[in-house]
Amino acid sequence: MSARSWSALAVGVVFGLTLCWSGMSDPEVIRGALLLEQSYLYLFFASAVLTAAVGQALLRRLRARALLAEEEIVVSRQRPERRHLVGGFVFGLGWGVANVCPGPIATQLGEGIPWALFTLAGVVVGILLFFRGGAAETEPGSDAAPGSPPARPQPPARIREEPSGAG
Amino acid sequence: MNRPQPAGVDSSLGRLYDCRVIHDQLAWYVAGPVLGLCVVACRALFNGRLGVTGGFSELIVKLRGGSARFDWRGWFVIGVALGGTLFLLLAGEPVFHGYGWLTATFDGPWGDAAIAAILTLAGVAIGFGTKTAGGCTSGNGLSGVSLISPAALVATATFFATAIVVAFAIEAVIA
Numbered sequence: 001m002s003a004r005s006w007s008a009l010a011v012g013v014v015f016g017l018t019l020c021w022s023g024m025s026d027p028e029v030i031r032g033a034l035l036l037e038q039s040y041l042y043l044f045f046a047s048a049v050l051t052a053a054v055g056q057a058l059l060r061r062l063r064a065r066a067l068l069a070e071e072e073i074v075v076s077r078q079r080p081e082r083r084h085l086v087g088g089f090v091f092g093l094g095w096g097v098a099n100v101c102p103g104p105i106a107t108q109l110g111e112g113i114p115w116a117l118f119t120l121a122g123v124v125v126g127i128l129l130f131f132r133g134g135a136a137e138t139e140p141g142s143d144a145a146p147g148s149p150p151a152r153p154q155p156p157a158r159i160r161e162e163p164s165g166a167g
Numbered sequence: 168m169n170r171p172q173p174a175g176v177d178s179s180l181g182r183l184y185d186c187r188v189i190h191d192q193l194a195w196y197v198a199g200p201v202l203g204l205c206v207v208a209c210r211a212l213f214n215g216r217l218g219v220t221g222g223f224s225e226l227i228v229k230l231r232g233g234s235a236r237f238d239w240r241g242w243f244v245i246g247v248a249l250g251g252t253l254f255l256l257l258a259g260e261p262v263f264h265g266y267g268w269l270t271a272t273f274d275g276p277w278g279d280a281a282i283a284a285i286l287t288l289a290g291v292a293i294g295f296g297t298k299t300a301g302g303c304t305s306g307n308g309l310s311g312v313s314l315i316s317p318a319a320l321v322a323t324a325t326f327f328a329t330a331i332v333v334a335f336a337i338e339a340v341i342a
Contacts, residue, residue, distance in 0.1 A: 068239075
């Protein structure tokens with residue numbers, strides 16, 4: 001396993017532990033939030049978004065390069081399309097019924113909760129259904145290479161040689 | 168001066184084994200920023216957008232191709248699951264109170280089968296919907312909204328509104 005894999009694993013562990021510790025992997029907590037009986041989820045969500053926004057703005061202000069990827073940090077902002085509305089709606093139906101989203105499904109599996117096997121099976125089928133139509137990945141691993149059609153030839157300049165000590 | 172209580176078998180056992188590190192729900196003003204820092208970490212390390220569904224699809228696509236050479240997204244989601252295991256070890260029990268409304272509504276001999284079917288169908292909607300929208304609660308909701316990406320804002324507003332309506336509709340039907 002590379003440094004990239006190990007660090008991704010570590011970030012994932014922190015993320016998953018926090019999802020559990022905050023109660024987000026408990027469907028009853030999510031249900032209470034969706035029924036607007038508890039404000040926790042919304043405060044939690046808002047503070048997470050705010051922290052992420054400030055941190056990423058800082059990274060871009062510093063013109064930082066990704067530590068484990070040979071690229072400058074850029075972010076992609078997409079224009080809304082029909083699929084964002086349709087996909088959001090379909091996901092919302094599932095979330096409203098099962099009261100889990102993909103993160104808690106993963107943490108529930110790690111906690112050994114049997115019901116998560118069913119939601120996981122459904123998610124796998126749903127993802128396969130999506131790709132069956134030959135759809136391109138909508139969540140690329142890097143924002144430097146957004147899910148562009150492979151028809152466009154990749155410029156060889158992508159492999160940049162940086163003089164050591166520069167920047 | 169305190170006599171050992173004869174009926175205290177349970178509580179003394181509890182004391183003996185109560186080495187739990189985690190007892191209560193983490194305060195939102197701690198949990199939220201930690202989650203936000205995970206988004207920042209993925210950006211700083213991989214120039215990537217943190218997203219659990221992206222991790223699931225990476226695992227599925229690679230495994231289907233007979234490979235386990237996952238990129239960072241795949242390892243991230245494996246880490247999320249292991250985070251659940253770590254929580255279990257630290258807290259002593261999972262944070263899960265069952266599917267209250269499902270188990271209360273679908274009892275009887277076929278109750279569990281009905282719940283399994285409903286959860287599987289809901290899972291299909293979650294998987295297909297998130298891939299179509301290009302992100303789930305983390306990818307669009309957290310990462311995308313934090314970048315003020317218009318597409319992520321539309322998707323997030325849509326799935327939050329839909330889920331809230333569905334939750335209230337279920338509440339109305341089963342009440």
